Amino acid sequence: MEPIVVISILGGLIVLVLIVGAPLKPIRLVGQLFVKVMIGALLLFFLNAFGTTIDLHVPINFVTATISGLLGLPGIAALVIIDMFIL
Template sequence: MGLELSVILAYAVGLILLYLIGWILVIPIKIIIRLIWNGIIGGIILFVFNIIGGFFNISIVINPLTALIAGFLGVPGVILLIIFNYMV
């Protein structure tokens, strides 16, 4: 008895669906890892800024939100945080 065409198609569709489901689950993990990495980089940028800004009496509180803003936006994010710090 040979494999029928419907069985082969069912296996092919199953493999394609398994691949698509795996791909859909991997994308959010990559985004979360990227946000965590950007948050760490942002925290380091804010730490360095606070060390240098200590000489000029300027500082920004380091918390997860400010670290993500600084990490995601980079130098413009730090400038945004400085402006926001003095507005509030």
């Protein structure tokens, strides 16, 4: 797709949401989930950056970022245990 088409579609969707209105609660929940997944990916990045000294590498993908983002430190600990003992 051409970039101008994508920008036009996104602009049209924004105008449509502004005119019609959108339920705020589902949008807020999706936004919070997105932020938590990004934080989980960032935590996994730092785990991989500092874990290289002890041969620790947990792949960063949507599933592992979601687990670490939603569960926090216990989720990261679970991913490390799975990586060390099961894989």
